[in-house]
Amino acid sequence: MKPGSSVAEGGLALVVLMLVGLPVVAQSSKVKDSYLSNIELCNGTGAASLDARIGACTTFIQARPDSTAALAIAYNNRGNAYTAKGDYDSAISDFDQSIALNPTYAKAFNNRGVAHLRRREYELAIEAFDNAIKLDPGYGAAFVNRAGAYLKKNDHQRAAHDYDEAIRLQPASRAAWSGRCWTRAVLGASREALEDCDRALQSGSASAAVYDSRGLIHLKMGEFGAAIDDYNSALRAAPELASALFGRGVAKLKQGDAIGGKSDISTAKTIQKNIGDEFARYGVDYN
Secondary structure, three states: OOOOOOOOOOOOHHHHHHHHHOOHHHHOHHHHHHHHHHHHHHOOOOOOOHHHHHHHHHHHHHOOOOOHHHHHHHHHHHHHHHHHHOOHHHHHHHHHHHHHHOOOOHHHHHHHHHHHHHOOOHHHHHHHHHHHHHHOOOOHHHHHHHHHHHHHOOOHHHHHHHHHHHHHHOOOOHHHHHHHHHHHHHHOOHHHHHHHHHHHHHOOOOOHHHHHHHHHHHHHOOOHHHHHHHHHHHHHHOOOOHHHHHHHHHHHHHOOOHHHHHHHHHHHHHHOOOHHHHHHHOOOOOO
16 A cells, blocks of 8 residues: 655744734734634644634734744645645645745645645656755655655655655654555565564554555565455455455465455455556566
């Protein structure tokens, strides 16, 4: 299962910058409390709904504080909320505004890349991640996200390189270990991939993606029982994960369970029509 992507919020700096930018007339206790509440919501503090976050950021933006840095953070955070809602046009517009206000804001470039990635605009996503990394060469999450874009283009070598760099920068990154596990599995570096998957699981990343990746490794190594176990774990977390269904189907076929195998493969193809072609690229033949 190809790894996902992650966005970056603006942090507590917005609280400080915003208070500095408040006009004197707004310093009464009631108004100040309202502004603080909007800041917390815009920063993503607590379990507020996405609409509440968008509304809070919008209120702050419309107040037009003197600090352009604070405005850039607010646009970035609102863009993240729009991304989470699947409104990628609004998200990209906000990230563009954030970057225009602060051209050195690496998080906004990263988050614009995530929005493009989810719109399947892979070249634009890579360009945005490139910019984020140029601004902040130590930005591990941007390397993880760019690796994800390379995977979408089936450029596994570049993806592997980015995951290597992400792990060097952030050795505790579950996303990086999980992503490199999948990438190495596809490239055929089975033993190294297993080590990465085990490391991801040991770090607490017991996600469907990791089990799905490890299932592929066992499948390619001919360890069909172990593959089925991992695919079962993946499907408990994500019952409609096409790659896990297809992989489990192939493993069942290899074990002589024609009925169970064909059922899983048929279900997988219903969910993702080209899943068989995808596995063929991974070197998995089920005929």
